[in-house]
Amino acid sequence: MQQFINITLSGLVEGMIYAAFALALVLIWRSTRIVNFAQGAMAAATAFIALALIDAGQSYWVALIVALVSGFVLGAIVERVIIRPVEGGPELNAVIVTLGLFVAIQALIAIVFGSAFQSFPTPFGVRGFEVGDTTIALTPTSLYIIGSVLITMALLVALFRFTRVGLAMRASAFGQEVARLLGVRVGRMLTLGWALAAVVGSLSGLLIAGGEFIYPAYMDSLIVFGFVAAVLGGLDSPVGAIVGGLLLGLALSYVSGYLPRGSALVNVAALVILMVVLLVRPGGLFASSVARRA
Amino acid sequence: MSRSSRRLVSFLAAATVVSTVAACGGGNNDDGGGGGGGENEASDIGVTEDSIKLGAHYPLTGVAAPGYSEIPTGVQAYFDWVNENGGVNGRQIEYIYRDDAYNPTNTTQVVNQLVLEDEVFAIVGGLGTPTHSAVLDFLNSEGVPDLFVSSGSLLWGEDPETNPYTFGWQTDYESEGKIIGEYIAEEFPDAKVGLFLQDDDFGEDGEAGIREYIDDQIVAAVRYTPGNTNVAPQISELQAAGADFVVGFNVPSYTALSQLTALQLGYQPEQWFYSNVGSDPALVGSLLARFSQGAVSDASLLDGALTTGYLPTVDQTDNPWIQQFQEIWEASGQEGELTNYRVYGMSQAYTTVQALQAAGQNPTRDGIVEAIETAGADWEGPVFAPYRYSADSHMGTSGMSIERIVGNGSEEVQPVRVTDIGNAKIEEFDGEPASPPQNGIPDEESAVD
Numbered sequence: 001m002q003q004f005i006n007i008t009l010s011g012l013v014e015g016m017i018y019a020a021f022a023l024a025l026v027l028i029w030r031s032t033r034i035v036n037f038a039q040g041a042m043a044a045a046t047a048f049i050a051l052a053l054i055d056a057g058q059s060y061w062v063a064l065i066v067a068l069v070s071g072f073v074l075g076a077i078v079e080r081v082i083i084r085p086v087e088g089g090p091e092l093n094a095v096i097v098t099l100g101l102f103v104a105i106q107a108l109i110a111i112v113f114g115s116a117f118q119s120f121p122t123p124f125g126v127r128g129f130e131v132g133d134t135t136i137a138l139t140p141t142s143l144y145i146i147g148s149v150l151i152t153m154a155l156l157v158a159l160f161r162f163t164r165v166g167l168a169m170r171a172s173a174f175g176q177e178v179a180r181l182l183g184v185r186v187g188r189m190l191t192l193g194w195a196l197a198a199v200v201g202s203l204s205g206l207l208i209a210g211g212e213f214i215y216p217a218y219m220d221s222l223i224v225f226g227f228v229a230a231v232l233g234g235l236d237s238p239v240g241a242i243v244g245g246l247l248l249g250l251a252l253s254y255v256s257g258y259l260p261r262g263s264a265l266v267n268v269a270a271l272v273i274l275m276v277v278l279l280v281r282p283g284g285l286f287a288s289s290v291a292r293r294a
Numbered sequence: 295m296s297r298s299s300r301r302l303v304s305f306l307a308a309a310t311v312v313s314t315v316a317a318c319g320g321g322n323n324d325d326g327g328g329g330g331g332g333e334n335e336a337s338d339i340g341v342t343e344d345s346i347k348l349g350a351h352y353p354l355t356g357v358a359a360p361g362y363s364e365i366p367t368g369v370q371a372y373f374d375w376v377n378e379n380g381g382v383n384g385r386q387i388e389y390i391y392r393d394d395a396y397n398p399t400n401t402t403q404v405v406n407q408l409v410l411e412d413e414v415f416a417i418v419g420g421l422g423t424p425t426h427s428a429v430l431d432f433l434n435s436e437g438v439p440d441l442f443v444s445s446g447s448l449l450w451g452e453d454p455e456t457n458p459y460t461f462g463w464q465t466d467y468e469s470e471g472k473i474i475g476e477y478i479a480e481e482f483p484d485a486k487v488g489l490f491l492q493d494d495d496f497g498e499d500g501e502a503g504i505r506e507y508i509d510d511q512i513v514a515a516v517r518y519t520p521g522n523t524n525v526a527p528q529i530s531e532l533q534a535a536g537a538d539f540v541v542g543f544n545v546p547s548y549t550a551l552s553q554l555t556a557l558q559l560g561y562q563p564e565q566w567f568y569s570n571v572g573s574d575p576a577l578v579g580s581l582l583a584r585f586s587q588g589a590v591s592d593a594s595l596l597d598g599a600l601t602t603g604y605l606p607t608v609d610q611t612d613n614p615w616i617q618q619f620q621e622i623w624e625a626s627g628q629e630g631e632l633t634n635y636r637v638y639g640m641s642q643a644y645t646t647v648q649a650l651q652a653a654g655q656n657p658t659r660d661g662i663v664e665a666i667e668t669a670g671a672d673w674e675g676p677v678f679a680p681y682r683y684s685a686d687s688h689m690g691t692s693g694m695s696i697e698r699i700v701g702n703g704s705e706e707v708q709p710v711r712v713t714d715i716g717n718a719k720i721e722e723f724d725g726e727p728a729s730p731p732q733n734g735i736p737d738e739e740s741a742v743d
Contacts, residue, residue: 003534006559010526115355116363117547119581128558135560137526211554212523213547213581217356221521257527263519264493 006137007257008250013142015249020149020204021219021226022233022241024197027156029235031169031193034083034091037098040219040226041105042078042198043205046071047214048113050206051120060123067206068199075198079191087190109216122210141211148207149242152200156238159196169193224267225252228274233286240286248273334384337656340415344384346650346657348373348418349408350391351401351425352444357521358396361546361577361635362421365444366391368619368639369419371626372647376735378625382650390414396421396520398428405429409438416441416662419463419642423447423495434459439662441649442642442690446470446571447495448715451682451689454667459659461666461683463642463690465604467496467543469713470569471503473694474541474602476720477708478567479507485565486513488537490528490552492544493517500543500569506717513537518548525555533561541567546574550581553595566599573601574634575699576608597701602694604678604710605641607634609703615641615676618734641676647736648673654740661742669741674728678710689715693723 021040028036050067054060082101086093124140160166171179172189180186208222229248233240248270255269256262277285340347354363366389373387381387390412392404401420408414409432416439420426423445430449433440434457442463443450450462478485487508491497497517505512514535516528529552532540540563542552549572556562572578575596582595606613608631611620616632619640623632650657652665670683679693693712697704710723731737 003530006530006533007527010524010530014524110355115359117357117360117581119550119583126554126558128560130560135558137530137559139558213550215356215359221523253524253527256522256524257530261493261517263517263522263525263528266519266522 002134002136003257007253009137009142011250011253012246013138013145013249014253015229015246016142016146016149016242017204017208017245018222018225018229018248019242019245020145020152020207021201021222022230022245023149023152023156023238024201024204025226025230026233026235026238026241027200028193028197029230030160031173031197032079032190033173034094034098035227036194036197037095037223038078038101038105039098039197039201040205040223041102041109042071042074043201044214044216044219045074045105045109046198046202047120047205047209047218048109048216051118051209051214052113054121060121064206067202071198071202072195075195075201076191078198079194083194084187084190106216113216115216117213117215120206120209120212120214126211139211145207145210148203152203153238153242156200160238165189165192225270228270231274231284232277234284236284237286240284243285332655335656338415338658339413341385341657344381344386345388346382346385347388347390347412347414348416348646349405349412349414350389350418351394351404351408351420351429352391353396353421353425354393356395356397357547358422358545360581361574361633362396362444364630364633364635365419365421365639365642367628367630368623368636369643370639371623371628371636372619372640372643374626375622376643376647379733379735382647383655387647387650394422394425396425398425401425401428402432405432409433409436415439415657415659418442418646419444419639421445423449426450427495430457430460437659439659441662441666442645444638444642445496446499448499448689449495451687452715454686454688457688459663461670461688461690463645463681465570465602465679465691465694466689466715467499467569468503468715469692470602470694471500471543472506472713472720473503473696473711474500474567474569475504475507476711477696478504478511478539478541482539482565483511485511485539486535486537487511488513488532488535488540488563489515490532490540490542490544490548491515491517492548493519496571497543500541504541518544520545520548523551525551526559529555529559529561532563533559538563539565539567541569542572543569544572546572546577547581548572549578549596553578553582557595566596568596568599568601570602570604570694573599573699575702575704576633577635579702596699599699600707601697601699601704603697603704603706604691604694605634605637605676607704608632608637614729618730619676622734637676644675644734644736645673645681648675648738651736651738652741654742665741669738673736673738675736676728676730678727679712679723680725682714687714 046067050063053063122141124144128135168184169189172186176186229245232244252266334343336342352366353359373389377386394400394404418441421444426443440460446464446467450460516531518525606615652669653662666683667685670681677691679691682689682692693710695710696708698707711720712723713720
């Protein structure tokens with residue numbers, strides 16, 4: 001029983017981490033209609049900036065804020081300098097450019113910060129809580145992760161649903177020309193979308209890193225799982241990203257824990273889950289409207 | 295960290311330059327005279343009158359990089375030392391190592407490059423079971439000596455007929471498993487043993503060895519896949535099975551992950567035993583160092599854990615080999631301290647120099663294989679137990695001690711025992727430890743002339 005509880009809890013926490021990353025993908029998709037493959041590398045870059053600050057004696061929270069701000073700046077710069085020139089062309093161009101960016105940023109991280117495996121601190125404990133005389137796989141750090149992701153999701157929902165900026169961002173993403181005719185400054189909205197997505201990505205990068213190990217490619221497996229989670233949730237819905245992340249985290253944890261040689265089957269299982277969901281619900285579990293395509 | 299990476303970049307750049315220069319100069323290899331006795335000749339690919347080129351692949355980046363990326367710096371330091379002292383038979387050793395990130399696809403690519411572009415004489419110390427397996431057939435079909443693979447898999451040495459050019463070096467995982475299994479059967483007959491295994495030959499060989507002695511004591515065997523960093527399901531299973539003695543056949547980063555996860559789950563087996571590969575206390579300690587609130591500080595988590603040894607370690611400052619390697623490391627002027635990984639690299643480089651010497655004044659690729667087969671079993675060096683090299687076996691050193699980790703060092707709990715793969719018995723080793731030769735460079739006679 002304890003094993004089941006622990007496998008479940010560890011799956012939920014992993015799922016929240018996938019969800020955090022999926023949220024960033026959803027955000028950039030909603031605001032620019034581009035799938036950003038460089039998201040993970042950008043997040044990793046900000047995590048390394050944070051680690052450099054922590055090593056220099058700053059507190060975790062100062063480092064977190066600086067990392068988020070640098071994520072914002074990085075996102076804006078990437079959009080202005082690298083994505084903007086290819087934005088007019090076929091959609092695929094921008095996506096391919098993000099792939100190139102992904103490799104380039106990872107290489108830059110290795111050059112600037114080194115490629116060593118390093119532990120990343122967390123502001124909270126890494127020992128599981130005790131219930132009675134057993135310890136469960138839920139640590140103060142897990143609660144911090146869960147809380148941060150839920151708050152971020154709520155903020156995103158609020159942004160898109162209740163603010164003019166959010167509306168303008170969605171409008172720019174769906175129909176640039178129409179939005180422009182209606183007085184929306186589309187260019188700025190796209191930059192803002194990238195910047196905000198990079199902030200959320202950066203947050204997920206730091207949450208994933210906390211109490212774990214980082215190296216330039218540490219986000220790689222999470223990029224895959226994050227994409228799966230986002231697509232499961234419909235790529236369009238912050239709530240869907242969370243649900244998709246949790247489902248994926250749980251399923252993969254059970255596969256790893258209960259199937260023979262389960263750890264090796266995790267990646268295959270992720271693909272199977274993705275296939276099944278897409279066959280049953282092609283738009284994902286939480287697609288707001290199936291036929292809508294930009 | 296950034297400094298060392300810049301060193302790495304500049305080194306790789308330098309290595310590329312060296313190889314380019316060597317390729318350009320490749321035309322004037324023959325010295326015209328046909329080479330009478332006593333003259334150095336360009337006797338084979340990668341060998342000139344005054345140089346010999348060796349190549350290697352290591353994970354310099356990625357999950358397996360911690361620790362392992364230090365090995366080639368040790369090799370380099372030792373070869374520099376030998377070169378300073380006149381090289382081997384008047385030849386300077388050119389050493390080129392490339393990053394494969396512990397990814398077999400990359401290994402194939404960089405080894406192709408080493409063999410076909412850089413035209414190395416031999417590959418030395420290529421690291422990793424999954425990675426090196428990918429180039430095993432290639433090297434043997436090309437007839438490239440594949441010396442002293444940095445992995446304890448049986449693949450390198452058990453079948454010299456299929457892989458005549460490949461030699462193992464460190465104690466193989468099956469022999470290690472047997473020695474661990476026997477120790478547990480003798481000292482902890484009531485322990486309920488859980489195995490934490492890397493899901494490849496490394497874990498399989500170790501498990502096979504252990505099961506020969508304590509099959510009935512094992513209550514659970516869990517496997518992790520390198521790259522999948524969530525090991526909570528695996529550790530939970532060990533916990534649920536009631537294992538109170540955990541043996542890990544895993545790489546160092548997974549030692550850190552297993553300790554961290556056990557901490558999360560409140561799992562406290564009475565005894566941890568990490569096989570040699572995963573047990574470097576300084577490295578694991580540095581990986582765990584940053585975690586918060588003093589919950590984890592330096593190597594304290596590993597304090598009291600058991601491990602195995604086949605080489606002296608840096609904490610043994612009165613060991614003459616360590617003193618010699620310390621001097622060589624300082625002379626090399628590279629950044630960082632002497633670590634166990636660098637000692638490993640230097641020890642392997644020491645064996646390499648023995649092999650080059652035994653291959654005679656004008657070494658050939660087939661000649662060095664013959665030299666290791668005929669003379670290798672008698673070579674002494676920093677390793678505790680003799681090598682098993684012969685025409686029938688290319689297995690490396692045969693024995694291990696068992697040690698308890700104390701702080702950043704270790705103390706011996708069982709002296710060296712030697713064995714072999716299959717149903718070979720385990721015996722106490724009665725040989726004397728060798729001491730390093732004058733100036734730390736071996737002086738083997740040619741075994742082929």
